[in-house]
Amino acid sequence: LMKGGMSLEQIINLLYDDMDTEDDSLVEEYEILEEKEIKYSCDCSAERFQKGIMTLGKDELKHIFEEEKEIEAQCQFCGKKYKFTEKDFEDILKK
Numbered sequence: 001l002m003k004g005g006m007s008l009e010q011i012i013n014l015l016y017d018d019m020d021t022e023d024d025s026l027v028e029e030y031e032i033l034e035e036k037e038i039k040y041s042c043d044c045s046a047e048r049f050q051k052g053i054m055t056l057g058k059d060e061l062k063h064i065f066e067e068e069k070e071i072e073a074q075c076q077f078c079g080k081k082y083k084f085t086e087k088d089f090e091d092i093l094k095k
Ligand SMILES: [Zn+2]
Pocket: 042, 043, 044, 075, 076, 077, 078, 079, 080
């Protein structure tokens, strides 16, 4: 409905119209408390993925970079892709 351009209030009214009960007292009146803009966003970051990959541990990372030039991670929520190279893990690999 939102995609079709209906406002939230129109949608609410539609839902209320749909609640066709014989006893009107069963349907509570609604009150708009606050209006907020909603948006789809993801707070993923390269840093977060890097930390996640680090949990694989030094040995596993070394092993991966022996075979791959880079590690690619994709956020399963927003689809954003992040690429990491051995350089990104220099600190942990040197230890
Ligand atoms: Zn994301």
